Amino acid sequence: MFALPALRYDKMNKGTFKGGVHPYEGKELSMDKPTVKLLPGKELVYPMSQHIGAPSKPIVAVGDHVLMGQKIAEASGFVSVPISASVSGTVKDIKPTLTVSGSIVDAIYIENDEQYTPVEGLGEKRDYTKLSKQEIRDIVKEAGIVGMGGAGFPTFIKLTPKDENAIDYIIVNGSECEPYLTSDYRMMLEEGDKLVDGVRIILRLFDKAQGVIAIEDNKPKAIEHISELVKNEERIRVQVVRTKYPEGSERQLIKAVTGRKINSSMLPADAGCIVNNVDTVISIHMAVAESTPLMRRVVTVSGDAIVNPQNFNVKTGTKYSEVLEAAGGFKVKPEKLISGGTMMGMGLFDVNIPVTKTSSALLAFIKDPMLLVPEGPCIRCGRCVEACPENLIPQMMMEAAERFDDASFEAISGMECMECGSCTFVCPAGRKLTQSLKQTRRSILDNRKKK
Amino acid sequence: MKDLYNVSASPHVRSGVTTRSIMRDVAIALIPASAFGVYQFGFKAFLVLLTSIASACLCEFLWKRFVVKKSTPYECSALVTGLLLGMNLPASVPLWIPIVGSAFAILVVKEMFGGLGQNFMNPALGARCFLLICFAGRMTAFAVEQSGSHFMNGAASIDGLSSATPLAVIKNLEAGQSISANVSLADMFFGFTGGVIGETSTLAILLGAVYLLAKKIISLRIPVAYIATFAVFVYIFGGHAFESDGFCYLACELCGGGLMLGAWFMATDYVTSPITKGGQIVFGILLGLLTGIIRVCGNSAEGVSYAIIFCNLLVPFIEKFTMPRAFGVVKKKKGGAAK
The missing domain is CATH 2.40.50.100 (RNA polymerase II/Efflux pump adaptor protein, barrel-sandwich hybrid domain)
Structure with missing residues (x-):
């Protein structure tokens, strides 16, 4: 068409998927503040x-x-x-x-004991080019690395597919589509070199694969920074994806990056992909190149009730209450506390809970938005259908769920639901679709186990 | 126990759109067409609209107060139903007509079947068809008295208006008579013709439709499928395709009658249209065919209302056959188990 200036990444070709929603992002609260290292209490x-x-x-x-x-x-x-x-x-x-x-x-x-005496060999530099594939996998396993996006699936299993030659994409999930969360963003800016090195390590396991670092287009600084870091890498590139929730969902991200689609009963490896979260890949680098097991976690503390929203580099096992204190505590007593993002995070009723490998955020809100709109009758507006990234009909699924009709629920592919929350988010009648679908899916899974 | 917070399952945020804001936007989108109706047909039209809205809201209130007996959030849906019904009545009807119509729409079509979200056909159109059957004479009396207090202004612009709508004029043309000589396309587009209060001005309806599209209240699927199918059908089977004024005939059919109001505001009614995307297109196509058949082959020059309420009844079937395939799920093999 017309000549474009040379770009390190393709600005025009943004990957995306059908459906999805645009919740208020709230990332500006914490995205420009450097991560603070936090030492734990007693x-x-x-x-x-x-x-x-x-x-x-x-x-x-x-x-x-x-x-x-x-x-x-x-x-x-x-x-x-x-x-x-x-x-x-x-x-x-x-x-x-x-x-x-x-x-x-x-x-x-x-x-x-506040001495932080390291175990022998901790932090020792290691030349991973001399390690065999099996040695790398064993190190990742021993380091206790799990998917740090939230699900916590053991990473060494992901790195050990049935046929490693069938893998052609190693995707790093830097989309961070959950509102308010900025921990992955900060990590990309602050530890981008470790991230790229982590991808190099994973690529050593898969000879035929290319590394793709997928970043949503609402993070231009991270795109710029990582693109700069990978400009001399032959096998690693940055893929810009459209800002939309749930862009960071594994299946949707694979579609956005490769155009391939997998359903709930397939693994990413079935589409030749391995998807890892930013923090997970950095942890792989730490374990393999720096002999450090997974024992820290970057946590975003944010929300309108927090005095000083920012990211903390926290040792696992630290209590949320200490992290909260480090962020200045509450402005006013919030109605709602969430561990994780606003779309898929879990409500907390107490802050005396430890930070684990999968804790991505602590959010506090003065008002609970779910209480503002009373639940009314469904008007069949179809917004849930438009929003569903899995191309389902949440309205019909909820009808089936309400009559405890598991057979119909499964017949309309209800089990494909990934509980992303988009349908509840858009429902004008304030219906709790995701919640109801979640319950039905659990009960169907339990019944399958009984058989 | 001092540190307890609200706990609920995710998600923890909602978009700002509510049933009430949607109903409010639909009512706003209907303002241009109804305002034009009042401008054109005068104070009488305003009274019809007002009576219709007031009686619809009152019926809903009474039903909720004495039958449901539970306080439910007020969604403004009766307001939209009342307004749409009023817009589907000629300005000349006596005021008990909108009252009877609203009562039928709200009580019989809507509340008796379970209230908002449960009605099987569009309440306003259901009521209109009920009134058409019961009080055919009054409902088709489009003649507008040109004297008296009914006209506040604008009387001059409808000078020479006959009691028949443009579509009736076209339908009853004798062979050889030219269409363009008997109806004015410009008048039809701007709305200076006979008809029910809200249907005459294509321009005003399109303004409202643009507002709904911009606000993402409706999608293009139903209206475009409807109008396109209808246009193709009447152009081919309308009998004027090879005449010099074939396109004039087509334009008149598109602007005339309740097609625009029906396609943009009635067929897109959430409750009574398919929820599946494919189903919405099928629904639009069926509407187009049915409206075309009624207009071309039927006795009546109109057909939008009957086409819509008839297709409303087909919605569950349409949905059944247009279920989308879930993300990443491949087509089932023959005889294979559903997985």
């Missing part, structure tokens, strides 16, 4: 279930002295990972504890 709590799969098994006993970076729990099955201590100190207790999801699981309590 007591740290390590729940044994910080990932999808079997809970880890403690390998320390009450009274033991542990060092920073020391493994305190081991994997208890195939889909399971170890957990490392993020401080040095004494094991005080191992007891059932409340976690973010509301479930009660065993947790190791460690009293911080």
Whole structure:
């Protein structure tokens, strides 16, 4: 058409998907403030279930002295990972504890001796080009790395597909489509070199793959910065994707980057893709190149009730209440506290809950917007249909859910729902579609297990 | 227990659009057409609209007060139903007609079937068709008295208006008579013709439609499928295709009658149109065919109202056959289990 100036990334070709919504982003609250490193208080709590799969098994006993970076729990099955201590100190207790999801699981309590004595070899530089593929996978497994976008799926399993030659895309999910969250954005700006190095490490496992760092177009600085870092990389490029929720959902991101579509019963590897979150890839770099297991987490503290919204580099096991204090606490007592983003995060009723590998944010809101609109009858406006990124009919699914008609629910592909929350977000009648679909999906899954 | 917060399942945010804001926007979009109706037909038209809205709102209030007995949020939907019904009545009707119509629309078509969201056909059109059947004479008396207090202004512009609508004029033309000589296309577009209060001005209706599209209240799927199908149908089967004024005939058919009001405001009614995207296109095409058949083959020059309420009844079937395939799900193999 007409000559465009040479670009390091393709500005015109923005990947996207059908459907989706545009909630208020609220990222400006915290996006321009540097991440602050936060040292924990006296007591740290390590729940044994910080990932999808079997809970880890403690390998320390009450009274033991542990060092920073020391493994305190081991994997208890195939889909399971170890957990490392993020401080040095004494094991005080191992007891059932409340976690973010509301479930009660065993947790190791460690009293911080504030010496931060590292375990032997922690932080040692390692030349990963000399490591075999299996060695890299083992390091990732031992480091306890899980998907840090929220789901917490063990990363070493993702990196071990059935056929590694079938993988042609390693996608780094830098879209961060959840409102208010800026931790991945800050990481891309502050630790971009580690991110790119993490991609290089993953690419060593997959000879035929190219690395794609996907970033939403509302983060021009990150796009610019990462593009600069990868300009000499033959196998890594930046892909700009359209700002839209849920662009960061695995299936939607794969569609945006590659044009391939997978359904709920397929794995990204079926489409030749492996998708990892920004923080996960940085953790892979830390583990493989710097001999550091996963024991920190960048958490966004934001929302209109927070005095000083910003990002914190937190040691896992630190309590939310300490992170909250570091952000200046509440302006006024909020109505709602959320762990994670506003679209898929979990409501908290208490701040005495530990930060885990999958905690991405702590948000506090003065008003709970879900209480502002009373629930009215469905007017069949079709907004949920327009919004659904999975091309479903949430309205009919909810009708089926309300009559406990599991057969109809499944017949209209209800199980393809990923509970992204778009339908509830757009519903003008204030109906709680996602919530109802979530419940029905759970009960159907439970019934399948019983059979 | 001092630190307890609200806990609910995600998501924790909502968009600002509510049922009430949608109804308000639809009412705003109807203002140009109804204002033009009042300008053209005078104070009598205003009274008809007002009576229709007031009685619709009153019926809904009474039903909720004495039958539902639960306080429900007020959605302004009765206001839109009342306004649409009023716009579908000739200005010359006695005022008990809009009252009977509103009562039928709200009580029989809407509330008896479960209220907002549950009605099986468009309440305003259901009531209009009920009135057409019961009081055919009064409902088709488009003749406008040119004396008396009914006219505030604008009387001059409708001088020479016959009791028949332009579409009736075209339908009853004798062979050889030219269309363009008997109706003025410009008058039809701007609305200086006979008809019900809200349907005459294509321009005013399109203004409202643009507002609805801009506000994303409606999509183009139903109206465009409807109007395009109808245009093709009447052009081919209308019998004027090979005459010199074939396009004039087509334009008259598009501007005349309730087509524009029906396509943009009635067929797009959320409750009574398919929720699937494919279904909306099928719905529009069926409407176009049916309206064309009624106008070309039927006795009446009109057909929009009947076409819409008839297609309303087909909505569950249309939805059943136009269920979209979920993201990433491949077509089922023959005999394969649903997965």
